Each structure stands twice: as C-alpha cells, then as structure tokens.
Amino acid sequence: MSVSFTRTGPGPISPDATQHMVRMRDGVRLATDVYQPSSARPGPAILTRLPYDKSGEYTFMPRIAAYFTARGYRFVVQDVRGKFRSEGETLLFVNEAYDGYDTLDWVAAQDWSDGKVGMWGDSYYGFTQWAAASTGHPALRAMVPRVTGTRLGELPVLEPGRRAHDVEMSVHRFYPLSMFHDRDILDWEIDWSRRPLAAQVEEFFTAVGSRSASYDLWFPYPVSLRRFPAGSPFDAPAVPVLMTIGWWDNCAPWQWSDHREIAARPAWARTAYLLLEAIDHENNSHFAPGVPNTDPSFLPRYLDPAVEFFDVFLRGEDRELPRVRWQLAGSGDASFRTGSQWPPARAYPRKWRLAGGEAAVGDAPGGTLGPSPSPSGSPSGPPSGRPSGSPEPEPDVVAWTHDAADPVPSPVRDAFAYLAERPDERDLAARPDVLVFSSEAVTAPLDLVGPVRLDAVARSDGPEMDLFARLLDVAPDGSARLIARGQQTIIDPGTAFAVTIDMGHLGYRLAAGHALRLTVASSDAPEFVPAPGTGEHRWLAGKTVPNRQWLHLGSTSLTVSVLED
Incomplete structure (x- = not known):
C-alpha cells in the first residue's frame, strides 16, 4: 500500500537576520541567524536552538526576534544539527549538549556580545537548553525552558524491580518519522487501526526512499541515545531557570519530574522559578481560546515573563521576582497569583x-x-x-x-x-x-x-x-x-x-x-x-x-x- 506524505523545507531567511554557518568541534556547520537591536554596543544575547526551521511560520522566530531586539537583546536562533539549513546527521537528542556548548562559545566571542547569554524556547528547544546547561558553559547565565523536560519524548522503559511504567504515547515513535526523519518536516498519517503498525512505517520508508536513523535506534527496543554525554544537567553548575508548565500540556509530566529533581538539589533550588499557566503545549490559553499567535495580545503574554527574567539575570536589574506565579483556571481571572513555594502553604x-x-x-x-x-x-x-x-x-x-x-x-x-x-x-x-x-x-x-x-x-x-x-x-x-x-x-x-x-x-x-x-x-x-x-x-x-x-x-x-x- 502506498503512503502519501508532504515535505516542508526551510522558509526564506528573514531580511532582518544575518545567517552564519557556525562550525562545531567536529567541523559540521550549523545555520545560525543573528538579529541585532538598534544599539551598536555589546550586550547580552538570547539563544534558541530548534529543529522546526528558524525561518518557518510554525515557530515564527522573526517575530520573536523583533520582540527581543526591541528590548535591547541580541537574538540568535539556530537550526540544530541535521535540520533544514544545518549540516550533519539528523539524529534525535544526541548532539544537543556539545553543539549547545560550541554555539555558546561562538556567541560569547562575537564583538556584539558582552559574554552573557540566556536561552529561551518551548518543547524541543526547551530541551536544548537543558542539554547546553549540562556542559556547564560559563556564558550561560539564565534559561527559560517552556513546556518541556530533560526526559522529553523518552520512551517508557520498565525499571528493575518495578512492574509499572508510563504508557507509550503514539508520538514517541512517530516524532522520529516526521520531525527527525531528515532535514525537512514530513507530514503523513498512520492508520492506527491497521496492524502491525511497524509495517506501515516500512511502507513510509519505501515511499520516502530513506530510513530514519532515530526510529531505527528506538525500534523495536530503544538504544540509549546519551542525551547528556557531559553528565546530568542537575550535576552541572546551577543556572537561574524559569520553568513554564501548562495545566493542559500533555508533556507536563516530564517538567514536573524536573521540578522534583531541582527541589532536591539546593544549588538549583536557590535560583529556580516556576510559571504555571493555563495553557496547552501549543500555548493556547484557557482564558483566551482561539486567539492566534498573530493577535497583538499573544507575544506580550508569551514573552514578557522571559524578558523580565533576563532583565534581572542578564542585565542585573535590581528587582525581586516571585518564586512561583500561577493562574487559577476556571476563575475568569487570568492574572497570576504569586508565592514562595508550590504548592501554596494553605x-x-x-x-x-x-x-x-x-x-x-x-x-x-x-x-x-x-x-x-x-x-x-x-x-x-x-x-x-x-x-x-x-x-x-x-x-x-x-x-x-x-x-x-x-x-x-x-x-x-x-x-x-x-x-x-x-x-x-x-x-x-x-x-x-x-x-x-x-x-x-x-x-x-x-x-x-x-x-x-x-x-x-x-x-x-x-x-x-x-x-x-x-x-x-x-x-x-x-x-x-x-x-x-x-x-x-x-x-x-x-x-x-x-x-x-x-x-x-x-x-x-x-x-x-x-x-x-x-x-x-x-x-x-x-x-x-x-x-x-x-x-x-x-x-x-x-x-x-x-x-x-x-x-x-x-x-x-x-x-x-x-x-x-
């Protein structure tokens, strides 16, 4: 049976960006866009590393860049290894730690940089922040991982001595077949009622004319992909972190796991902040259903907490930030309650x-x-x-x-x-x-x-x-x-x-x-x-x-x- 699919390649580079091919330690070059603010003096930069096309509509990076540069930040966004305009093998998770380190090295060395870098982003580009943090690079001074987790997309594995584990999500094995098959994004649908499911994957590979290395490493039984070859992020020097978790985010369990890990690490706990929003993984809000990301109200809701966080930890502004901010869904009031702990003492x-x-x-x-x-x-x-x-x-x-x-x-x-x-x-x-x-x-x-x-x-x-x-x-x-x-x-x-x-x-x-x-x-x-x-x-x-x-x-x-x- 034939499989139909559509292929989405890279969008046009924004006229506001300058693309650089940044060399990694093994010689592979990663496509990296730099957006500059109006000020010519060196200053702090915000780095985002993502697999969804730095120039594409899905993640609308040019609009995000404009928001940060209007507030005086340099904004740097990179296609991760093997995706879109970047060179190298397309392989899920395994190269993000040292590629993150080498990119931080490059950013900190530029004449427009003051050597202080923050990282920002959702989902996989939240994971790339944790990967970079695991290397302990001194230029990384603050990070804002949203709707993500260090175990993002991890296949359930039965631990020794246990008889229960997480249920396998369909996206676990489908993600390497669509987002991480090759440089582009491949959209296709699997018939979940037709078995065996793996046979349809083979039909897809025949239609595309190539295999997914990430899928093959995970099927039928997962090989450890060494997400953090430098060691656990939580064993690295602590970085001020603002974690955004959505009440309706289907990936939230991984981030709550990180929250528990941070709470057990005093150095990390001292500089950890929580933002608990009434949102899902795609940033739809319980309080503003149906509002698109092009609406004027969206970017302030989406980015202002990060700007405020970076102002404190990259620019050194003297401002007290609440450790926990949270929304009460169902109340009709979208404002944030604040506190010193989660859950609240009461x-x-x-x-x-x-x-x-x-x-x-x-x-x-x-x-x-x-x-x-x-x-x-x-x-x-x-x-x-x-x-x-x-x-x-x-x-x-x-x-x-x-x-x-x-x-x-x-x-x-x-x-x-x-x-x-x-x-x-x-x-x-x-x-x-x-x-x-x-x-x-x-x-x-x-x-x-x-x-x-x-x-x-x-x-x-x-x-x-x-x-x-x-x-x-x-x-x-x-x-x-x-x-x-x-x-x-x-x-x-x-x-x-x-x-x-x-x-x-x-x-x-x-x-x-x-x-x-x-x-x-x-x-x-x-x-x-x-x-x-x-x-x-x-x-x-x-x-x-x-x-x-x-x-x-x-x-x-x-x-x-x-x-x-």
Whole structure:
C-alpha cells in the first residue's frame, strides 16, 4: 500500500537576520541567524536552538526576534544539527549538549556580545537548553525552558524491580518519522487501526526512499541515545531557570519530574522559578481560546515573563521576582497569583472514595465520588456537601473489557493543542469500557490547587494493563471537560496490583453548582498506543485479544489538593 506524505523545507531567511554557518568541534556547520537591536554596543544575547526551521511560520522566530531586539537583546536562533539549513546527521537528542556548548562559545566571542547569554524556547528547544546547561558553559547565565523536560519524548522503559511504567504515547515513535526523519518536516498519517503498525512505517520508508536513523535506534527496543554525554544537567553548575508548565500540556509530566529533581538539589533550588499557566503545549490559553499567535495580545503574554527574567539575570536589574506565579483556571481571572513555594502553604490534600461499581459501568453519573472523613487537625467541610464522618462505602469490585480493536477514542485530534478544542467528554461516559464516578455538586466555589493522584488496586486476565484516569469538571448543563489526567502501564497485573497514577497538578476553580467526575479506562487511542492484549510489542502485534479488567474500589482513592479559604 502506498503512503502519501508532504515535505516542508526551510522558509526564506528573514531580511532582518544575518545567517552564519557556525562550525562545531567536529567541523559540521550549523545555520545560525543573528538579529541585532538598534544599539551598536555589546550586550547580552538570547539563544534558541530548534529543529522546526528558524525561518518557518510554525515557530515564527522573526517575530520573536523583533520582540527581543526591541528590548535591547541580541537574538540568535539556530537550526540544530541535521535540520533544514544545518549540516550533519539528523539524529534525535544526541548532539544537543556539545553543539549547545560550541554555539555558546561562538556567541560569547562575537564583538556584539558582552559574554552573557540566556536561552529561551518551548518543547524541543526547551530541551536544548537543558542539554547546553549540562556542559556547564560559563556564558550561560539564565534559561527559560517552556513546556518541556530533560526526559522529553523518552520512551517508557520498565525499571528493575518495578512492574509499572508510563504508557507509550503514539508520538514517541512517530516524532522520529516526521520531525527527525531528515532535514525537512514530513507530514503523513498512520492508520492506527491497521496492524502491525511497524509495517506501515516500512511502507513510509519505501515511499520516502530513506530510513530514519532515530526510529531505527528506538525500534523495536530503544538504544540509549546519551542525551547528556557531559553528565546530568542537575550535576552541572546551577543556572537561574524559569520553568513554564501548562495545566493542559500533555508533556507536563516530564517538567514536573524536573521540578522534583531541582527541589532536591539546593544549588538549583536557590535560583529556580516556576510559571504555571493555563495553557496547552501549543500555548493556547484557557482564558483566551482561539486567539492566534498573530493577535497583538499573544507575544506580550508569551514573552514578557522571559524578558523580565533576563532583565534581572542578564542585565542585573535590581528587582525581586516571585518564586512561583500561577493562574487559577476556571476563575475568569487570568492574572497570576504569586508565592514562595508550590504548592501554596494553605493547600491540603483531600481524599475521595469511589463506590457504586455496578452503576459505574454505564452512563453518567455512574458510581459515586465521595470525600473521606477529614483527618484530625485538617480543614473540614467535604466539598460534596456530605457531612464529615459519613460512613465509608463497602469494598466494591467493578469489571470491564478492554478491546484494542475498539479502544476508547482520544477526545481531541491534536493532544498538543488540547485547548483549541477542549471538548465536552460526556459521551465517553456511556461506553461500557469507561468507568464513571461523579461527586455531588459543590455549593460554593472550590479551588483545587496542587498535586492530584489516584491510588488504585487493579487486576487483569491479560499480560499487561493500562489504566487511564481523567478528572473532569461537570457543569450544570451536563457538559464534562478535562482538568487533570494520568496513566500507567502495569506489567503482569495478576490477581491484584497496587498502583499510583500521578495526575499532575491543578490550579483550577470548580464553580458553585459544578461537580467532579473521575473516569477510568484502559485505552486512549490514538494519543496512546493501545495494549494489544497479547503482551506483544505494540508496534509489532498483528492481532488483538480482549482482556477483562477489574478495579477494587474499596482500595482505590482519589487525592486532590484543595486551597483553604
């Protein structure tokens, strides 16, 4: 079967930029654009290294450059090795550390540079900042990695002694086939219902006439790509860092992992700052849905926090920056709250119990999601309005069937741009392979601020089991929209397996009259590659087998952080 694809090459170089071919230590030259401010005196520079075309429309670097240069910064943007106008092999992750070091060397040595460099950017061009930081280059004085992580795009690997790991995202192996196949971007679609998936990849390679080195290194089992050959970034000298994490960013788990790592490293923790926004990976805002990046309001929202950060750490402005700034989605107020820590000191964990297994299989409202009695000394007043101390439900077990041939569909077409759609998910509750638990409506606004997790006991008659948990805001009209989620793969779940599903963090106001809903399922396709039910490699399996799954409700609870009034 033939595969159709489109190829996007480099856009025209901006007339405001001067392109340089910057030589790396092995002789490979990387295409690098320099944008200058009006001032001729040497000054600090902002460096961005990305694989998406420094001249392309997708990342609109010329407009970003104009924003920084208007504020007196030199802006330097580079196509990473093997992409667009840069030379070298197209290989995911492995060259970013030392290429970053050599580029910082070049920038710091230019006559328009005062030797102080900041790095800025999203996603993969957030990862390239961490890669450069891992080398300890003295010119790197500040960095602003947005919606990214040091483990960005890392394939799930079962750690020794564990039986659970992250679920494989479809983009994990598809990204090397589109963004990192060769110099250009290759757009094509895989049919996620046609198995084996790997056969379609071979058809794609035949159509293109070449293979992807990054895919071949990761398939069928990943070879370590040595992201940080100089050592972990967190073992390198600390760099002031402003991390932007989106409440609806599908890559947020990797950045929250970095946040935990930084908190354990005193040197890094002293100069680490958090910006928690109500955005998705593509910077769509919960407070301004549908506003394009060409709107006059977009660049100030997108770039002003970075400019302020660089003013302090590159220019030495005497200004106190809050350690944490965060938005409260659902409140109608897009302003940032500030604090010295995350989560705020007034936030406390609130546990909710699941009950009503028989009702949970079927349409909403399903089973019940009710608060546990408040522990001694903690704030009282369960959000559902039930009196504290009401009897806990009897232990309950609920069963459903996972069938990879008919998986629970992902609610959005593009998970990276979730807020561009933010669909009503109420119809998914009617599926027999989705468990549903709903709370009573709250009688007053309830601020959910901090981490969320599901502690569950599950089992399956299959060799592996995926658990997907989604927390939804249910409005009085019945519409249900996602506010938090998490997922895990359990290997050999057996008769009962205890698993904790990290559902990320929340900054969300549940309005009066609204309720919480938790859904539990075993698939979310095609965002995640569904387990075939046979235990085979998910890209090699040629058939699927339905599995029976069980959730032990008496041993399962949801913990949500609540902000005290």
